[in-house]
Amino acid sequence: MGTVIDGLDVTHGGWRARHSALRLAVAAAKTCLDRAGRSPDEVDLLVNAGIYRDRNLAEPALAALIQQDVGATPEAPHRDGHGTFSFDVSNGACGVLTALQIVDGFMRSHTIDCALVVASDADPGRGRSRHFPFSHAGAALMCDWSDDDCGLGRVHWVNVPDDGETFRATVGLHDSHNVLRFDASTAMDEQFATAAAEAVTRCLQDASLGLSDVDAIVAAPAHAGYRVALATRLGVPESRITVAADDRMHTAALIAAFHDGAERLRSDSRVLVVAAGAGVTAGAALYRMPLAGS
Amino acid sequence: MRKHWLVMEGDGPPAPFQTRLAGAGRHLPTTHLSTHDLMATTRHDTHIDLERLTGIRDRRVSNGDEDSYTLATAAALDCLGRVEQDAASLDVVISCSITKLRDGLTQWVEPTMSGAVAHAIGAANAMTFDLSNACAGMLTGVTVLNNWIRQGTVERGLVVSGEYISQLGQNAARHIRTIMSKELACLTLGDAGAALLLERAPAGSAGIRIAGFTTVANHSRLCLAYPKGNDPGARMFTDSRGIQRAAIAATPYLLHEILEAAGISMHDIDHVITHQTSARAIRKGMAAVTASFGEAPRHDAVITVDRYGNTASTTHTVALVEELEAGRIRAGETIALIALASGLEIGVVLLTLDEGLVNRYGHRD
Numbered sequence: 245m246g247t248v249i250d251g252l253d254v255t256h257g258g259w260r261a262r263h264s265a266l267r268l269a270v271a272a273a274k275t276c277l278d279r280a281g282r283s284p285d286e287v288d289l290l291v292n293a294g295i296y297r298d299r300n301l302a303e304p305a306l307a308a309l310i311q312q313d314v315g316a317t318p319e320a321p322h323r324d325g326h327g328t329f330s331f332d333v334s335n336g337a338c339g340v341l342t343a344l345q346i347v348d349g350f351m352r353s354h355t356i357d358c359a360l361v362v363a364s365d366a367d368p369g370r371g372r373s374r375h376f377p378f379s380h381a382g383a384a385l386m387c388d389w390s391d392d393d394c395g396l397g398r399v400h401w402v403n404v405p406d407d408g409e410t411f412r413a414t415v416g417l418h419d420s421h422n423v424l425r426f427d428a429s430t431a432m433d434e435q436f437a438t439a440a441a442e443a444v445t446r447c448l449q450d451a452s453l454g455l456s457d458v459d460a461i462v463a464a465p466a467h468a469g470y471r472v473a474l475a476t477r478l479g480v481p482e483s484r485i486t487v488a489a490d491d492r493m494h495t496a497a498l499i500a501a502f503h504d505g506a507e508r509l510r511s512d513s514r515v516l517v518v519a520a521g522a523g524v525t526a527g528a529a530l531y532r533m534p535l536a537g538s
Numbered sequence: 539m540r541k542h543w544l545v546m547e548g549d550g551p552p553a554p555f556q557t558r559l560a561g562a563g564r565h566l567p568t569t570h571l572s573t574h575d576l577m578a579t580t581r582h583d584t585h586i587d588l589e590r591l592t593g594i595r596d597r598r599v600s601n602g603d604e605d606s607y608t609l610a611t612a613a614a615l616d617c618l619g620r621v622e623q624d625a626a627s628l629d630v631v632i633s634c635s636i637t638k639l640r641d642g643l644t645q646w647v648e649p650t651m652s653g654a655v656a657h658a659i660g661a662a663n664a665m666t667f668d669l670s671n672a673c674a675g676m677l678t679g680v681t682v683l684n685n686w687i688r689q690g691t692v693e694r695g696l697v698v699s700g701e702y703i704s705q706l707g708q709n710a711a712r713h714i715r716t717i718m719s720k721e722l723a724c725l726t727l728g729d730a731g732a733a734l735l736l737e738r739a740p741a742g743s744a745g746i747r748i749a750g751f752t753t754v755a756n757h758s759r760l761c762l763a764y765p766k767g768n769d770p771g772a773r774m775f776t777d778s779r780g781i782q783r784a785a786i787a788a789t790p791y792l793l794h795e796i797l798e799a800a801g802i803s804m805h806d807i808d809h810v811i812t813h814q815t816s817a818r819a820i821r822k823g824m825a826a827v828t829a830s831f832g833e834a835p836r837h838d839a840v841i842t843v844d845r846y847g848n849t850a851s852t853t854h855t856v857a858l859v860e861e862l863e864a865g866r867i868r869a870g871e872t873i874a875l876i877a878l879a880s881g882l883e884i885g886v887v888l889l890t891l892d893e894g895l896v897n898r899y900g901h902r903d
Contacts, residue, residue, distance in 0.1 A: 288545055290753075295647060302645075302772055303636050303763035304672045304880035312755035320754055320784070321543040321791045327752035329545035330881065331671035331678050336648050342667045349685045354550025357540060372765075398691075401665035405657040408649050415765055416644035422765035422772075424647065522649035525666060 246395020247348040247359075248534045250388040251280035254500045256490070257366055257380025265297035266306060268364035268382030270313040272496075276360065276384035277314070284316040288356035290330040291346055293339030294382070294495045296365040300372060300415050300424055305332040310362060336411075336521020337465040339363060340385070340498040341529065345399045351389040359387040363495035373424040379492040383499035390534055394512070397530040400446040402439050404524045410435045411522040436465065437473030439526035440518050444478060447516070447528040455480055458530070459513040462505035464498035465520070466491040474518070511535045542795055544886070546750030553688035558745035559891055560694070561735035561898070563617025564859045565609055566598045566846065573597075576707060576725060582715045588725055591717075593817025597728030597847030599704040607640040607651060609731030610700025611658045613852075617696065617733035618659065620898050628664040629692035631656040632683060634675030635699040636763065636850050638668070643705060643770045655698055664695070672761070673813050674751070674879035675699060675851035676732060677887055681749040683736050684887075694737040701850040703727045705771035706763070713773075723761070723776040726816060728847030732855035744870060744892040750796045751877070751885035757784045761880035776880075782819055785878045789823065790830035793876075796886045804828075807835040807888075808871035809861065813878045814843035814853040823878075835874070837866075851879075862891075862899035869893040 253275040257268055269292060277284055292307035307330035312318045316328040335342040340363050347359040364382030367373050389395075412427045429435070440463065448454060455461075455478060463474060466488035475482040486505030488497040498519050506515050513533045520526035540548060547553070573589045573596065580586075589595055600609070610633060618625055633652035640646045640654070652666035671678040679697035686692045710724035739745050760781045763774035797803060804827075812820050820839050828834040842857040849856055854875045861867045870890055877885035 288540060299762075299764040299766075300645075300647075301762065301764045302670075303774065304758055304761065304883070305670050307671075308753050308755050308758040308881035308883070311753055312758045316755070318755035318758075320756070320788050321752065321795075325543060326540040327543040327545065328755070329751045330753040330755065331669060331674075331883075333667055333669050334648075335650060335667040339667075345691075346682055349682070349689055349691055350545070352689045353547050353553060353685055355545060355547050355685065399665075403653060403656065403662075403664070403666060405653060406649075407654070407657075408646070411648060413647040414644050415647060417768070417770055420768040422767070422769075523653040523666070525650070525653055527665070 245391055247351045247387050248390045248395040249385055251276050251386040252384060252499055252503055253279060254383045254496060254503055262380050263366055263369035265294050265364040265366040266309055268366055268380065269294060269310045269362045272382040272384040273310060273314045273360055273362050276386050280386040282386065284314050286358045287316040287328050287360045289347060289350055289359040290316060290328060291343040292332045292362050293343045294364040295334055296368065296378060298368060300368050305330060307332050337494060337497055338519040338521045338525055338527050339495045341399060341517065341519050341527045344396055347387050348396050361385040361387060363499060365494045368424060371421060375426060377426055378494040379490050381490065381493045381496045383496035385499055392535050394532040394534045398450060399527050399529040400443050400450060401527045402443045404439045406524055410524050433467050433469035434473050435524050436470050436520035437477055439524045440474055440520040441477035443526040443528035444518050447530060451530055457514060458516045459509055460505045461485045461516045462501040463487050463518045464501055466493050466497045509533050544750030544752050544792055544795055546748055546799060554690055555688050556739045556741050556743050556745050557684045557687040557736050558739035558743055559734065559889060559895060560737040561617045561621035561623060562855055562859050563613050563620055563733045564856050565612035565616055565731035567600045567604050567729050569599050569601050571597050571599045580711045580714055584714055584716060586717050592726055593844050594726055594847050595844050600702050600729045602642060605639040605642060605702045606635050606637045606700040607654055609702060609729060610635065610651065610655050610698050613731030613733040614655055614659045614696060614698045617735050621735065623735060625660040626662055627694055628661040628696050630695035631661050631664045631666050632679040632697050633668045633699065634679040634697060634851050635701050636672060637701050637703050639702045671883055672879040672881055673850050674877035674883035674885055676855060677875055677877040677885050680734060680887055681751055684746045684749050687736060687738050696733055696735055698733040699851045700731040701852050702729050703850050704729045706774050709769040709773050720775040721773065723778050724774050726848045728849045730846060730849035730852045730856050732852035734855055744890040747888040748796060748800045749887045754784060754788055754882040754884065757882040781882065784882050786823055786826045788884055790827050792884055793827060793886065800888055804831040804833050804835055806872055807874045809837055809867060809873045810835050810839040810876065811854050811857045811873065812839055812876040814857065815848050817841050817843055865900065867891060867896060869896045
């Protein structure tokens with residue numbers, strides 16, 4: 245029993261969406277729904293894990309705007325219908341894993357039947373940011389529930405507090421303007437890989453499995469240096485770890501990596517999903533591909 | 539297939555565990571800012587009687603010495619200290635504030651506020667993430683954590699928020715010209731930190747009975763807050779009337795639904811704590827609810843907005859602690875926490891408190 249991924253989409257920002265995480269998320273969500281053959285009204289829960297957004301918006305949750313623009317029961321409550329609930333989570337490149345864990349909890353309690361996880365980032369632009377380091381990209385995951393022995397397993401987390409020394413993004417007044425700025429340590433990839441490897445160790449120990457029992461490893465963030473460092477710590481060839489092809493992708497990177505790493509796997513295959521982000525925080529979980537026909 | 543409009547636990551197999559509220563804490567800055575003094579700072583002669591409009595006389599504000607991070611941390615320590623719970627026993631810390639100001643008026647986008655608070659309080663074993671859902675943030679966090687506890691995913695967790703949001707009022711005071719200004723709601727804001735400790739309890743215990751939420755997203759653009767121009771922090775633009783109209787139209791239906799799911803009537807609710815926007819709005823909303831049900835809850839809705847203003851995502855906890863300290867809530871009584879927030883987010887959490895908790899706040903039968 246577990247939460248299964250019923251479809252996904254990764255969208256890269258064109259010229260029009262280059263300052264709009266909202267447009268990217270909506271485009272990815274719509275395509276994802278189309279591919280899964282679902283109507284927007286079927287979405288019970290919409291969790292947005294994206295961080296860098298239009299105008300550095302603080303309120304409301306971007307998820308509410310995404311819900312309205314996707315057209316997922318945006319109307320007032322009425323009889324013979326069921327509404328959609330939307331909110332944002334923020335956990336760096338681990339945000340999608342956090343969102344999946346939340347979705348899994350609500351699926352497990354039969355609170356929801358269908359959930360959409362979205363993640364997008366775009367440079368808020370127009371003088372609102374300096375040296376924006378991420379690609380403009382969005383992604384969406386359609387989640388369903390399976391009673392078979394498949395889907396998302398327990399998520400294991402590791403925190404190695406660094407007070408933002410490894411990676412930090414802040415908005416503050418600079419030359420009398422509110423500007424989004426970034427600070428990254430040169431040791432970032434190594435620090436992320438150390439936390440990620442620890443999360444993987446806990447995850448595999450809990451499942452009494454080894455890396456040889458795993459058919460694919462999908463990881464975020466997508467930096468080449470992180471991939472190398474993680475492979476070294478796990479003692480596997482770099483080629484066994486799939487990250488997003490676009491190494492500047494941020495919160496959407498885990499979905500892109502899953503798309504590339506799990507796409508050709510047969511049913512019942514085991515995927516190790518691992519992500520690390522600012523904090524430093526890292527999470528890992530096993531995902532078992534749904535059985536054919538389930 | 540879900541039968542309810544609200545996203546809430548349905549007719550599946552019973553959850554293996556129950557969630558009890560094990561502690562509630564808050565931290566209020568010591569500096570008072572009266573509505574009279576705030577309105578004296580407006581750049582333009584506005585002719586607005588804010589106190590008459592909102593019922594807000596006073597609010598607490600940080601002088602810059604406290605920010606979202608310190609307010610959240612102080613509230614978390616207050617919560618854990620009151621019930622003598624060790625932070626190392628926490629499985630999760632969820633930070634739910636709108637503002638993430640640290641080191642003054644710098645908004646920390648990454649890393650998470652939850653990670654910083656967990657580290658500061660010694661929650662070394664807790665997973666951490668931030669959740670953002672406007673003023674419904676903390677109750678959304680409670681809904682997520684309640685579900686995890688009921689399913690056995692975690693045993694104990696802290697939902698925390700620190701809102702250093704009064705600078706929006708200072709910014710608005712520079713821009714507001716008339717009562718029609720979209721920044722009027724900024725003048726109602728106050729600062730506060732709040733924390734709720736939830737933990738696993740045996741089935742049948744007092745605790746969270748049911749939690750349900752929905753987002754009426756057609757109204758998602760009625761209130762937007764973001765950093766703008768050269769004002770420190772952020773500015774907020776609100777269609778207050780539009781929000782009130784939409785909330786009053788939708789809330790009674792959703793309350794009928796959740797009370798029916800819980801198998802109780804309106805007169806079974808002892809205390810109602812709504813989001814605190816203005817005393818007038820709360821009374822108007824409760825009048826609509828009473829008209830819809832033909833009966834009222836046992837006590838008038840709690841109002842703390844007159845003293846503390848709208849402290850964003852922390853209002854329900856600030857009010858709950860106030861009621862507990864005043865000895866107005868007894869063990870076993872039913873409390874309805876009602877979230878109304880930009881989105882438009884509408885949520886209801888029904889809970890009862892046990893003697894163990896109520897006695898911690900000085901009230902004994």
